[in-house]
Amino acid sequence: MYFIPVFYLLSLYCYIRFAPKRTLKWYILCLLFFLLSCLAKGQAVTLALSLFLIDFFTGRKWTELKILIEKVPFLLLALIFGIVAFHAQKGADATIMANFPIQQRVAFASYGLVMYILKHIFPFALSVYYPYPILGDVGEVSIMYWLCIIPAITFIVLVFLSWKRSKRFFSVLVFFC
Numbered sequence: 001m002y003f004i005p006v007f008y009l010l011s012l013y014c015y016i017r018f019a020p021k022r023t024l025k026w027y028i029l030c031l032l033f034f035l036l037s038c039l040a041k042g043q044a045v046t047l048a049l050s051l052f053l054i055d056f057f058t059g060r061k062w063t064e065l066k067i068l069i070e071k072v073p074f075l076l077l078a079l080i081f082g083i084v085a086f087h088a089q090k091g092a093d094a095t096i097m098a099n100f101p102i103q104q105r106v107a108f109a110s111y112g113l114v115m116y117i118l119k120h121i122f123p124f125a126l127s128v129y130y131p132y133p134i135l136g137d138v139g140e141v142s143i144m145y146w147l148c149i150i151p152a153i154t155f156i157v158l159v160f161l162s163w164k165r166s167k168r169f170f171s172v173l174v175f176f177c
Helices: 003-021 024-040 042-058 065-091 102-121 143-147 149-165 167-176
Strands: none
Touching (some): 024 042, 102 149, 149 167
């Protein structure tokens, strides 16, 4: 369990070392630690997108072809591990969310985002398993889920507004999510 963030962070560190001088040693280490991180937990696939965020934060022109090409192995690994994780979750009924109507899914996602932020600030009621909400007798969702849409939208708007105002603040907000 402890290896998950270690491999992820080691991969980020190696990429930060690789990016300025494009040294092959740091690139291979970055890719290796990314692979180990993905083998430890499927959520590590987000690192492939975090590399673009690091380029944005450091001022690298991530739209250049050579910089995009260096991300291809990471994106391919992320795609492979993402597909494997999806099929594993599908077999364990973790994709049951598709059975809910879209408006309820938006409410659940908003609640998840708000709780994610709150639990980082105030760690309370932590668990390794967060089940889907229990619906009422007639299939209604608790008002708490609907109320979370407002702060979730506020957070998303804040992220988009920070894009123009502060590259650092934007990078921190997006990396946090």
